[in-house]
Amino acid sequence: MGVTELSLLINGKKVTEPEQWAELKVSAAFGVNSNQPEIEIERMSLVMDAAQEVINHVAGGNIFEGMDAELRYREGTNEIQIFEGFIDTSDNYEELAPSFGSEEAPNKISVKFRGKNTITNFTDQIEGVTYGFLYETGVIKDSDFTIIKTAIIKKSSFVEVAMAIISIYIVSKQLTDAIKDIPDSVANVVAHTTGGITGGIAATIYAIVIAVLQIAYIIAIMALLIKMVTDLISLLLPPIVNNKGCKYRTLLDKVCTHYGYTFISPIPELDVFHYLPTKPFTDETGIVSGIIPKNVPTQKGIPSNGDFGYLVTEMFEICKRMFYAKVDVIGNEVHLRNVDDPFWLKTATFTPRIDLNFQSKKYNTFDLKQTRLTTFITDTNDEWTVENYTGTAYEIKTLPISTSNIKNVVIKGLDRTEIPLALGSNKIKLSPVESAMFELAKAADKVAKIFNKRSNLANKIEQNRINVLKVSQNDYSVAKCVPLINGSMPVNHRTILSAKALVVKYHGGKSFVTGKKLGQKILYDAVSMPFTLSDFQKTLKNGTFVMPDGRNAKFRTIPEWQFSSDMVIADIEVQQIYTNKLKEITYEP
Structure with a gap:
């Protein structure tokens, strides 16, 4: 049954519905970074009291502030909210036929409707926002920073x-x-x-x-x-400097809270990985500092304004690359989850009818690249990022298990994921002088114990000089990702944070070979299916679904759909294995 009635509410007040609302067309594009579509609704023509509400809003100087709006529809006997959002008067707002004689008295307008609590709206909100702004306005405070103990050790023989x-x-x-x-x-x-x-x-x-x-x-x-x-x-x-960094989860959580959202992510590394900003200079001046350096620490744990990650959108991008993740907005929650997290399917509510009509069937062979390369970057100012290079890059090459003629192999191309940060290097042992100090400290602790005094000198030396970040000088030009557990770098830090560790744990969804071979998909274009406005509402929240035959699927695009229509023509992709004759060769330099 089609839509029989549509209602428009502006600032909670019911007003005249848009002209020719039944013919309004909507398109939806589902990208790889979100399960929610980017919605494009045709501009609405408002008249009478609806137009006047908006005209008064603009006349009051509020053109850059949206008006709360809601679209409700009646389908049979049920009234359901389809869109909750706002009228965006800054986006080509137009007053039609504004003049009547010598006076301006418009009574019809053309406006753009935008949804609230959508990934598109959230992205628009944070676009251009910097961590410098969040720090200056008190959203991020000094108490949010973490001390990253850093040993300055010049590489020497x-x-x-x-x-x-x-x-x-x-x-x-x-x-x-x-x-x-x-x-x-x-x-x-x-x-x-x-x-x-x-x-x-x-x-x-x-x-x-x-x-x-x-x-x-x-x-x-x-x-x-x-x-x-x-x-x-x-x-x-080696001198120890107490630099300031910030936990990944804190950087993401603070911005979401500021804009009225709750940040949710089950990715445990967000509580372990810390962002250490660049330190391109030491703030040291004068003759004496040239002889005996002060080794000034970083005082702010937020990304520096030249770092990738200084923009909030860049920080989300770093996490999407590292964890092969998607970001969606569900109600007032911002979710950052791996692309193949079962959560996406569990929360999907759209169920297609049995009578699907497939017009064509294709294979996503273009998604398979000959080489998948994941890399961090090195820092010419920090020799240890080159000396301890293992973990900085990981390569996977996909090729046929066997072939009679290598010239006929058509797997080609490169899928490169660059994470624009340097890996931190761990100082895992004491220097000769530190070892001597440690032995003296142990002796002092024993003497103190004889006199019934508490002494913990040896432990302090170990805690401050083992499992700390090491750099070759106090100036470094690339921001670092530093894993910390209880304030120290883990001994096995490269098994927690490296290109290989991230690819093996999170990037399996790209593989045509390993696990469930999730990279292989069947593409159905121009699929005709029954599709009501309530179905469209479900799709707005989550574009994934389960086919009637049990296969996992996802909308790719809904090129065009009308409010009054009971059918839709859409492009979808379905997870399905279509070859078992491939193998992967991995390489970690």
Whole structure:
């Protein structure tokens, strides 16, 4: 039974329905990043009291603020809400025939209707929003940040350490010899000065210049020596910096809460992975800081304004790439879940009729690429991202199990997923000097115990200097993803966070080979099926469904549908295995 009546409410008030509402056309495009469609509703023509409500709203200077609106329809004896949203007067709002004689008195308008609590509306809300804005307005606070202990360890070898020690010895000897020469230079100046005219003014000046140069030389040597000793200490006893980062879940939850949503995601890594922003400079100035660096920590755990992730939409994009995830809005909840999470099917309410009419059948062979490559990026300012490269990239090549002629193999192309962050490297052991300090601390703890005193020095050294992030210098130009459990990097951090770990756990839906071979799909275009307005309402919330024969399916597009129609022509995809003659070869450099 078709729609018999449609009602329009503006700001909770029932007004005249849109002109020719039964002929309104709607299209829906279902993307790969959401189970909810991007809806395009034809512009509505409003007249009489409906038009006047909107005209008054615009005349009051509120053109950039939507008006709450609701579309309800009657199907048989049931009245059901089909759209809850707002009239967007900023989107090509038009007053038709506004002049009557010498006065402007429009009584008909053309407007755009937008749905509330949809992924499209949520995306529009957060588009262009930055974490700098959220921090400045107090949405994100300093208390939301996490300390990421960071050891600054310049990559070095035993030879470099030995050379540093030798260099310090040579410079120290030069300094000692220079200091020994000072008394002679001073005596020489005094002799020439007290010798009167006969000593010669030129000789006196010469002696003073020599003494000044010697003192300057000593100062320079001392500065060099201090820096060399500081560098050597940094090699043997790396400085620890308490940088500030932020948990992934916190970054996403805060923005959702700000816009009136509850963030929901079952992905456990969101509570483990932390975003560490770039530190392209140290804020250190002056001569002394060049000799003895302060190693200034990051004070704000939000992404820096040059980082990928500074925009809120970029942070969601990072998570979608890492976890092969979709984002949907269900009521007041924003859900971030893996593409193949059973939740999507469990919450689907649309059920197609038995009498489906298939016009064509295709295979999604274009989705299979010869190579799937997932990569993080390295940082030229942090040598450890290159030295500890394993985990940064993972490659999967798909090819036939066997072939009689390799020239006839038509699997081609590259599917590249780049995660624009660097992996953090773990400092898993103590340096020689740290080990000596640890042994002394254990001895001190034992002595304290004899005197019935509590001492925990050894544990403090382990907690502060083992399983912490390590960088080769205090300036790094690529933001990092750092896994933390109870404030420390796990010993097995690469099994938790690496390109391979993420692909194996979350990207199986792309595979034509492993598991249930979820990558293989049958495509049916121009499928004709019974489809009422209540069916369309269900589809707005979730485009997935189960076919009458039990296969999992999803709408791809609904090119055009009218409110008054009882049928729809749509493009759908169905999960179905159509080949078992492929294999995958993996490679982790």
